[in-house]
Amino acid sequence: MGAKKKHYQTIYENFGAPISKAHDCGKYCAPLNGGQPVCCDHDHAIPAASPPEWKVMKKRTDMWKRYKPKDAHAKKEVAEIEETCVAIVCNGAKYCERDNRLLACRAFPFYPYFTKDGEFAGLAYYWVFEDRCWVISNIEAVDKAYVKEFIEAYDTLTDVDEGEYLAFHEQSANMRRVFSRRNAPIPLIGLEGEYLQVLPKSGGKIVPADPKKYPKFGPYRSRKAYEKAAKEAEEMYGPAEWGEMPPFPA
Ligand code: SF4
Ligand code: SF4
Numbered sequence: 001m002g003a004k005k006k007h008y009q010t011i012y013e014n015f016g017a018p019i020s021k022a023h024d025c026g027k028y029c030a031p032l033n034g035g036q037p038v039c040c041d042h043d044h045a046i047p048a049a050s051p052p053e054w055k056v057m058k059k060r061t062d063m064w065k066r067y068k069p070k071d072a073h074a075k076k077e078v079a080e081i082e083e084t085c086v087a088i089v090c091n092g093a094k095y096c097e098r099d100n101r102l103l104a105c106r107a108f109p110f111y112p113y114f115t116k117d118g119e120f121a122g123l124a125y126y127w128v129f130e131d132r133c134w135v136i137s138n139i140e141a142v143d144k145a146y147v148k149e150f151i152e153a154y155d156t157l158t159d160v161d162e163g164e165y166l167a168f169h170e171q172s173a174n175m176r177r178v179f180s181r182r183n184a185p186i187p188l189i190g191l192e193g194e195y196l197q198v199l200p201k202s203g204g205k206i207v208p209a210d211p212k213k214y215p216k217f218g219p220y221r222s223r224k225a226y227e228k229a230a231k232e233a234e235e236m237y238g239p240a241e242w243g244e245m246p247p248f249p250a
Contacts, residue, residue: 003161008056012099015106015153017146019135023246026093028134031240032219032233038132039108040093042067045129046077048085049102050164057088061100064088084163103153109133112154113188114169116176116204120158122196123150123189124175130217134246137220140211144193151191176204187214223248 019025026037038044046067049057057064067087069075081087090096113124125136135142158165176198179186185197187209197209216222219229226246234240 001160002163003050003052003157005052005056007156007160008053008103011103011153011156015103015149016099017143017149019146020141020143022143023134023138023141024244025134025138025141027242027244028220028246029132030093031243032229033132034233034237035241037093038129039105040090040096042089044132045108046074046081046087047089047102047104048081049088049104050085050161053103054086054088057100057102061097063090063095063097063100064102084167103157106153107150109136110150110189111171112150112158112168113175113186113198114165114172115206116173118165118169120151120155120191121188121206122191123147124172124186124198127175127178132218134220137214137216137218138246139187139189139195139214142189147189147193176200184215185209187211220246 026040029038030036033041033044047064049064054064065088067078067089069078069087078087088102109125109129110123111126113121115121123142125133125139127136130136154168158168175186179198180200183200185199188196188198188206190196195209195211195214196206199205199207219226223245226248230240230243
């Protein structure tokens with residue numbers, strides 16, 4: 001069985017918490033990206049809805065449209081997405097209707113991590129965004145209320161939709177492979193909001209972690225790295241409209 005309209009409606013009603021009440025993270029990544037939060041910039045990520053989610057969403061709002069790829073690279077990406085999902089685009093961050101965000105928008109940068117045995121173990125991130133997403137370098141900033149709603153949403157979805165479960169199970173296996181090759185642990189937020197890590201080359205062994213030791217990436221490594229990236233972005237795009245300096249450890 002697949003997810004139906006009622007499941008997405010329940011998910012939308014119950015999964016609305018911000019990722020962090022203390023931080024408007026878009027204000028940290030957008031200045032480095034021409035003023036657009038990275039996860040709302042379709043040049044970085046083409047949003048994908050499952051066919052039932054698209055059915056629900058197009059009745060709720062006209063904020064979303066089918067994505068029409070213009071170049072060969074985008075065409076290839078869309079063809080891959082559309083093997084199972086529908087590639088769509090919204091009107092952009094300035095016109096975002098919060099209640100009509102896709103599940104993928106609400107979840108970003110996280111996806112539900114499954115163990116080899118198929119157990120839902122927590123939130124892992126889409127590592128391809130390590131160099132651009134502030135949250136990935138600041139996992140401690142993620143609120144417990146958000147984690148709880150995320151878990152309930154994906155419990156609902158993967159319980160009723162085998163295709164979704166299999167996709168996340170495979171994504172988790174890919175992440176284990178990539179991080180084993182890096183010889184680096186996978187940072188994980190557990191089902192109770194606890195900090196964990198999946199050890200590399202361990203068959204997926206999960207142990208507690210000190211979140212202070214989770215790695216930081218790219219411009220979020222230090223104040224100096226951020227300032228350098230902000231300067232480069234200003235040269236490329238002009239002064240950032242939403243500029244705000246993220247906090248760094250003293
Ligand atoms: S989730 Fe990451 S990419 Fe999206 S707005 Fe926040 S910091 Fe930027
Ligand atoms: S719906 Fe909102 S959160 Fe989702 S991509 Fe569009 S602007 Fe970003």
